[in-house]
Amino acid sequence: MNKQEQIQATALRLFVADGFHGTPTAKIAAEAGVANGTLFYHYKTKEDLVVALYNRIKDEHADNLQAIISRDDFITTKFKNIFIHSVNWALNNRDKFYYIQQFNSSPHLAQVSAETLEQHTIGYAGFIAEGVKKKLLKQQPVGLIIAIFNGHVYGLYQYLTSAKFEPEEQEKIINEAYEMLWDTMKYM
Amino acid sequence: MNKQEQIQATALRLFVADGFHGTPTAKIAAEAGVANGTLFYHYKTKEDLVVALYNRIKDEHADNLQAIISRDDFITTKFKNIFIHSVNWALNNRDKFYYIQQFNSSPHLAQVSAETLEQHTIGYAGFIAEGVKKKLLKQQPVGLIIAIFNGHVYGLYQYLTSAKFEPEEQEKIINEAYEMLWDTMKYM
Amino acid sequence: MNKQEQIQATALRLFVADGFHGTPTAKIAAEAGVANGTLFYHYKTKEDLVVALYNRIKDEHADNLQAIISRDDFITTKFKNIFIHSVNWALNNRDKFYYIQQFNSSPHLAQVSAETLEQHTIGYAGFIAEGVKKKLLKQQPVGLIIAIFNGHVYGLYQYLTSAKFEPEEQEKIINEAYEMLWDTMKYM
Amino acid sequence: MNKQEQIQATALRLFVADGFHGTPTAKIAAEAGVANGTLFYHYKTKEDLVVALYNRIKDEHADNLQAIISRDDFITTKFKNIFIHSVNWALNNRDKFYYIQQFNSSPHLAQVSAETLEQHTIGYAGFIAEGVKKKLLKQQPVGLIIAIFNGHVYGLYQYLTSAKFEPEEQEKIINEAYEMLWDTMKYM
DNA sequence: TATGAATGAGGTTTCATTCAT
DNA sequence: AATGAATGAAACCTCATTCAT
Numbered sequence: 001m002n003k004q005e006q007i008q009a010t011a012l013r014l015f016v017a018d019g020f021h022g023t024p025t026a027k028i029a030a031e032a033g034v035a036n037g038t039l040f041y042h043y044k045t046k047e048d049l050v051v052a053l054y055n056r057i058k059d060e061h062a063d064n065l066q067a068i069i070s071r072d073d074f075i076t077t078k079f080k081n082i083f084i085h086s087v088n089w090a091l092n093n094r095d096k097f098y099y100i101q102q103f104n105s106s107p108h109l110a111q112v113s114a115e116t117l118e119q120h121t122i123g124y125a126g127f128i129a130e131g132v133k134k135k136l137l138k139q140q141p142v143g144l145i146i147a148i149f150n151g152h153v154y155g156l157y158q159y160l161t162s163a164k165f166e167p168e169e170q171e172k173i174i175n176e177a178y179e180m181l182w183d184t185m186k187y188m
Numbered sequence: 189m190n191k192q193e194q195i196q197a198t199a200l201r202l203f204v205a206d207g208f209h210g211t212p213t214a215k216i217a218a219e220a221g222v223a224n225g226t227l228f229y230h231y232k233t234k235e236d237l238v239v240a241l242y243n244r245i246k247d248e249h250a251d252n253l254q255a256i257i258s259r260d261d262f263i264t265t266k267f268k269n270i271f272i273h274s275v276n277w278a279l280n281n282r283d284k285f286y287y288i289q290q291f292n293s294s295p296h297l298a299q300v301s302a303e304t305l306e307q308h309t310i311g312y313a314g315f316i317a318e319g320v321k322k323k324l325l326k327q328q329p330v331g332l333i334i335a336i337f338n339g340h341v342y343g344l345y346q347y348l349t350s351a352k353f354e355p356e357e358q359e360k361i362i363n364e365a366y367e368m369l370w371d372t373m374k375y376m
Numbered sequence: 377m378n379k380q381e382q383i384q385a386t387a388l389r390l391f392v393a394d395g396f397h398g399t400p401t402a403k404i405a406a407e408a409g410v411a412n413g414t415l416f417y418h419y420k421t422k423e424d425l426v427v428a429l430y431n432r433i434k435d436e437h438a439d440n441l442q443a444i445i446s447r448d449d450f451i452t453t454k455f456k457n458i459f460i461h462s463v464n465w466a467l468n469n470r471d472k473f474y475y476i477q478q479f480n481s482s483p484h485l486a487q488v489s490a491e492t493l494e495q496h497t498i499g500y501a502g503f504i505a506e507g508v509k510k511k512l513l514k515q516q517p518v519g520l521i522i523a524i525f526n527g528h529v530y531g532l533y534q535y536l537t538s539a540k541f542e543p544e545e546q547e548k549i550i551n552e553a554y555e556m557l558w559d560t561m562k563y564m
Numbered sequence: 565m566n567k568q569e570q571i572q573a574t575a576l577r578l579f580v581a582d583g584f585h586g587t588p589t590a591k592i593a594a595e596a597g598v599a600n601g602t603l604f605y606h607y608k609t610k611e612d613l614v615v616a617l618y619n620r621i622k623d624e625h626a627d628n629l630q631a632i633i634s635r636d637d638f639i640t641t642k643f644k645n646i647f648i649h650s651v652n653w654a655l656n657n658r659d660k661f662y663y664i665q666q667f668n669s670s671p672h673l674a675q676v677s678a679e680t681l682e683q684h685t686i687g688y689a690g691f692i693a694e695g696v697k698k699k700l701l702k703q704q705p706v707g708l709i710i711a712i713f714n715g716h717v718y719g720l721y722q723y724l725t726s727a728k729f730e731p732e733e734q735e736k737i738i739n740e741a742y743e744m745l746w747d748t749m750k751y752m
Numbered sequence: 753t754a755t756g757a758a759t760g761a762g763g764t765t766t767c768a769t770t771c772a773t
Numbered sequence: 774a775a776t777g778a779a780t781g782a783a784a785c786c787t788c789a790t791t792c793a794t
Contacts, residue, residue, distance in 0.1 A: 003779085019295045021209035024763060035780045040765060042778095098293070105289040107207045140364065144347045148368065151343020152336060159335035176328065180336065184372045191754085212788055223755040225791080230753095234789060379758085395671045397585035400784065411759045416786060418757095474669070481665040483583045516740065520723045524744065527719020528712060535711035552704065556712065560748045567775085588767055599776040601770080606774095610768060 004042050006032040008053055016095045020050055020106065051111050054103045057096045058120045061089060066123045075131050079185070082124075083153065083178050090157045091170075097157065121146065135187045145185065152181045192230050194220040196241055204283045208238055208294065239299050242291045245284045246308045249277060254311045263319050267373070270312075271341065271366050278345045279358075285345065309334065323375045333373065340369045380418050382408040384429055392471045396426055396482065427487050430479045433472045434496045440465060442499045451507050455561070458500075459529065459554050466533045467546075473533065497522065511563045521561065528557045568606050570596040572617055580659045584614055584670065615675050618667045621660045622684045625653060630687045639695050643749070646688075647717065647742050654721045655734075661721065685710065699751045709749065716745045 001009070010032035014023040025046050029039045043049040068081050090097040103109060128145055131137040137145060156177045160170060189197070198220035202211040213234050217227045231237040256269050278285040291297060316333055319325040325333060344365045348358060377385070386408035390399040401422050405415045419425040444457050466473040479485060504521050507513040513521060532553045536546060565573070574596035578587040589610050593603045607613040632645050654661040667673060692709055695701040701709060720741045724734060 017295075019209075021207075022295055025765085026763080036764095036782090037766080037780050038778080041780090044765095046764065102293040105286065105293050107205070107210055138368065140368075141347075143350060144344075144361065144365070147347035147350075148340060148343040148365065151339035151341070151346070153339070154342060155336040155339020156332075158339070159329075159332045162331060162335075173332065177332070177336065180326065180328075180372045184368045213790085214788070224757090224789095225755050226753080228790065229755090393671075395585075397583075397784095398671055401786085402784080412761090412785095413759055413787080414757080417759090420786095422785065478669045481662070481669050483581070483586055514744065516744075517723075519726060520720075520737065520741070523723035523726075524716060524719040524741065527715035527717070527722070529715070530718060531712040531715020532708075534715070535705075535708045538707060538711070549708065553708070553712065556702065556704075556748045560744045589769085590767070600768095600778090601776050602774080604769065605776090 003032070003034050003038060007034065007039055007042060007049070008056065011049055011053055012057075012095055012099060015050070015053070015102070016098050019102070020046075020108070025049075047108065047111065050103070050108055054100070054108070054112065055116065057100060060096075062120045062123070064089060069123050069127050075127075075134065075136055078127065079131065079137075080178060080182075082127075083149070083181060084174060086153050087156055087160075087174050087177075090153065091160060094161070101154075137185050138187055148184065149181070152177070152184070191220070191222050191226060195222065195227055195230060195237070196244065199237055199241055200245075200283055200287060203238070203241070203290070204286050207290070208296070213237075235296070235299060238291070238296055241287070242296070242300065243304065245288060248284075250308045250311070252277060257311050257315050263315075263322065263324055266315065267319065267325075268366060268370075270315075271337070271369060272362060274341050275344055275348075275362050275365075278341065279348060282349065325373050326375055336372065337369070340365070340372070379408070379410050379414060383410060383415055383418060383425070384432065387425055387429055388433075388471055388475060391426070391429070391478070392474050395478070396422075396484070401425075423484065423487065426479070426484055430476070430484070430488065431492065433476060436472075437465060438496045438499070445499050445503050451503075451510065451512055454503065455507065455513075456554060456558075458503075459525070459557060460550060462529050463532055463536075463550050463553075466529065467536060470537070477530075513561050514563055524560065525557070528553070528560070567596070567598050567602060571598065571603055571606060571613070572620065575613055575617055576659055576663060579614070579617070579666070580662050583666070584672070589613075611672070611675060614667070614672055617663070618672070618676065619680065621664060624660075626684045626687070628653060633687050633691050639691075639698065639700055642691065643695065643701075644742060644746075646691075647713070647745060648738060650717050651720055651724075651738050651741075654717065655724060658725065701749050702751055712748065713745070716741070716748070 007028060011023070011028050014028055014031065017023075025039055026036055028049075029036045032039075039049070043052060064085065065082060068085055069078060071078065071081075073081070125142055125146065128137065128142045128149075132139060132142060132145070156174065160173065165173065195216060199211070199216050202216055202219065205211075213227055214224055216237075217224045220227075227237070231240065252273065253270060256273055257266060259266065259269075261269070313330055313334065316325065316330050316337075320327065320330060320333070344362065348361065353361065383404060387399070387404050390404055390407065393399075401415055402412055404425075405412045408415075415425070419428060440461065441458060444461055445454060447454065447457075449457070501518055501522065504513065504518045504525075508515060508518060508521070532550065536549065541549065571592060575587070575592050578592055578595065581587075589603055590600055592613075593600045596603075603613070607616065628649065629646060632649055633642060635642065635645075637645070689706055689710065692701065692706050692713075696703065696706060696709070720738070724737065729737065
């Protein structure tokens with residue numbers, strides 16, 4: 001892990017624990033084991049670091065989804081896999097998921113160009129559009145379907161993290177939540 | 189509007205625009221038209237102001253919902269009304285809705301006692317529990333239903349604010365989204 | 377002397393001794409006996425302080441000259457008095473005079489509007505124009521005469537400060553330098 | 565142009581535009597097209613670069629004057645040539661001339677030994693002394709004459725750079741300013 | 753109840769300089 | 774002779790908070 005990665009990993013941990021503004025750059029540098037100036041050698045400003053971290057996580061998640069979308073499965077299978085994967089990714093990467101939420105409801109979001117934001121959902125949107133076109137999904141705008149899909153993931157995540165569930169229990173809940181989502185999404 | 193209210197109204201506007209930490213107390217005071225010290229006369233600390241604002245908005249929203257719940261309607265009607273009202277409230281009070289999100293995904297949340305948080309959903313939870321018991325809603329934990337309900341509201345809100353819709357168009361979308369939600373929630 | 381004046385007086389002393397950039401704001405505050413933040417309460421930035429100091433000294437000097445110009449003397453007498461006064465002012469306020477030089481040959485000068493700069497010479501320029509018109513001074517552009525006048529003052533100042541002269545000796549040199557200047561300036 | 569010269573040329577340009585302290589070494593290196601470390605390979609410190617640049621310019625100017633002084637002309641002709649040349653050099657090398665002013669009114673000046681400073685005027689001073697001795701110039705101390713001479717050059721320069729003059733107009737002004745200077749300097 | 757000058761701890765950022773390559 | 778990543782001291786500035794009025 002090079003210094004840039006050390007900085008990003010430490011920043012993620014601290015941002016999630018204390019918030020963007022609750023985390024001094026000096027603390028990030030210290031805990032990452034680099035000098036104060038090194039952080040600013042790699043990121044022009046603190047804001048730069050915040051945004052870079054966001055983009056990296058988004059990219060990482062988008063790449064994962066892309067891998068699922070590219071697989072040679074039925075659309076309905078893909079749809080389920082995307083849901084299951086998204087929820088599990090969120091649960092297994094709570095810091096990253098929380099960071100994305102935090103970032104999305106902060107003024108930092110304005111620093112990310114609409115273009116960049118769109119690219120994070122591009123493969124995804126194409127896939128949903130196909131599902132709508134083939135009348136496997138409800139005849140609603142792609143944007144609406146994605147938004148509700150994400151809301152569903154978010155709601156389920158909130159529930160699962162509000163208490164401690166056993167692995168099997170958790171799996172069962174996810175599957176049931178998927179059935180509920182499918183009731184919402186399926187054509188007819 | 190007295191000075192306290194001026195301060196809260198200004199704080200809300202600025203917090204939403206620039207974030208909690210992007211908004212100095214001095215700026216709030218200046219734009220509220222009061223002296224620097226006045227803010228601290230009414231709120232012991234900045235954090236106090238942040239939390240007081242959160243609680244006031246939450247209370248306001250909870251009171252609205254309670255009014256709907258208390259009406260002498262069928263449960264299913266109430267359910268729909270709550271959804272419609274929640275979405276419309278969010279759309280008509282974007283600053284307040286955004287503020288709640290922002291607050292929820294920030295370390296400030298820890299300042300609010302679990303007790304206080306619970307009180308905001310108490311009437312609401314009872315109503316859902318009744319729906320489950322009477323087999324009008326899916327046989328799932330109340331917490332899960334509420335979480336998914338909120339996720340649905342949130343997803344729809346995101347969609348409706350991602351572009352400019354005409355009033356009638358918006359209303360139509362909300363109704364369709366409600367149908368989708370109902371598909372998820374209804375028993376059988 | 378209020379805090380603002382303490383800050384300006386200390387800043388002048390330190391800027392002259394160590395230069396603008398060689399003088400930390402923290403040092404100014406400390407030696408002025410005020411808190412660090414107090415400096416920034418009165419001057420938005422360090423640059424602000426630098427410019428305010430410049431303007432105050434310029435104003436002070438311009439007021440002095442104006443007093444001489446306003447006296448009911450012959451123009452030639454005024455001319456001599458202005459020269460003598462300027463040189464003596466420079467010698468008795470070395471810090472201020474040096475500060476002006478330092479400022480004039482620094483990028484800070486660009487922060488002062490042309491308008492402000494002009495106001496510092498306005499009474500002065502009118503007086504020279506009158507002398508030219510009445511054929512007491514050489515028939516040259518007012519700007520050129522002022523520039524050479526200032527150059528002469530500056531040159532004499534440099535000489536007088538290059539070594540230690542006795543008061544009478546100094547007075548004699550100033551008078552002789554005035555005669556030299558007058559040879560340059562007089563009509564015919 | 566080798567790397568050292570690139571660095572000096574870039575440094576001059578940037579120092580004049582932004583001041584010594586307004587110009588980071590990193591910027592000099594970048595704009596000179598060399599690596600950060602290269603600057604420090606050639607100059608031990610930034611101060612070293614600043615002083616080296618000063619000395620190089622001073623030497624260059626002194627060499628020019630020496631060439632004029634060495635010519636087999638009448639003293640009065642030399643005197644005029646030195647003045648004309650000095651003004652023209654300043655006008656044609658505004659960056660260098662400005663740099664010298666800036667340096668002279670900065671704490672950097674203290675880094676240059678008195679000895680070095682003297683060497684820059686040595687030939688010059690001898691020539692003036694001769695003029696005084698031969699009663700071609702006023703019977704005043706050499707130092708005073710040089711100081712006023714320089715003040716005159718400086719004043720004229722200020723005037724000529726305060727506005728845009730046509731070449732012929734400029735030449736005429738310089739000649740008239742010379743006549744004014746000569747009125748000051750000439751014996752009787 | 754309200755003010756606003758004053759505070760000082762602490763934050764982000766800059767930048768001359770070093771050093772392994 | 775040249776590089777550029779890394780450094781850390783120190784700079785400027787912000788801002789929540791206090792307090793005498």
